[in-house]
């Protein structure tokens with residue numbers, strides 16, 4: 001039993017076929033643990049670049065991974081095109097964010113018709129399963145932010161806590177092993193190696209942001225609760241009351257008062273969001289605007305999941321250091 005095999009099952013209750021069991025059976029039967037050419041031609045489709053990057057990290061050359069939402073688009077305003085339907089044709093595994101973030105996928109999957117990648121199929125992965133969710137609808141937590149945000153069942157930006165990569169990659173690994181059991185040894189080894197490197201990186205990121213513990217920020221969109229919890233930051237409020245709608249003058253006045261009262265010196269903004277409100281607040285309060293990447297590929301340096309945090313953490317640490325001077 002490898003640590004990787006044990007880790008895959010951690011925190012996930014819906015796996016149909018335990019990787020431990022697969023490994024045990026393969027070793028009893030004396031079957032080779034090396035992937036076949038059928039596995040090499042496997043196609044996986046992830047709705048977002050973040051899930052695709054995590055999938056690539058653990059599948060290596062065992063699967064071809066495609067993404068539906070382009071990295072430069074606002075994912076929550078995304079509407080699928082006919083070419084996205086074509087991507088799903090022949091896919092062995094489909095990975096989604098869930099929680100309403102990629103709600104349009106259900107319609108595409110019902111049109112595409114392959115039962116294996118539809119909800120409940122062996123190749124269907126809702127990556128949110130097993131994630132400790134924040135801002136659950138109906139909970140008593142943080143009613144202010146609930147009012148200010150129209151996400152689905154909970155805040156869906158959970159990939160922005162690197163520790164959640166363990167659960168997300170576990171779901172993808174389980175699906176790979178369900179669909180193609182001969183890939184299990186390689187998948188478990190790849191995932192173990194990736195998570196070990198990620199943990200080392202995470203320790204470095206935590207160290208970089210440690211001097212800014214409990215730093216107060218304003219964000220344009222409510223993207224950062226998982227990131228903020230991991231790195232001990234305090235996102236006090238968000239500018240955007242309703243997704244895609246510019247804030248009213250009354251809202252801006254309220255934010256101005258909060259920023260002045262609490263001495264907030266930094267506004268977190270994302271590349272595809274309208275800049276007027278953030279810039280106006282920054283001018284009025286003397287705060288700085290820092291652009292962070294909400295997803296892999298949404299800024300040039302964020303080429304993969306690890307690079308996403310390398311960029312966001314170092315950019316934010318620099319901006320917080322400059323803002324506190």
Ligand SMILES: [Zn+2]
Pocket residue numbers: 076151156157221222223
């Ligand atoms: Zn959002």
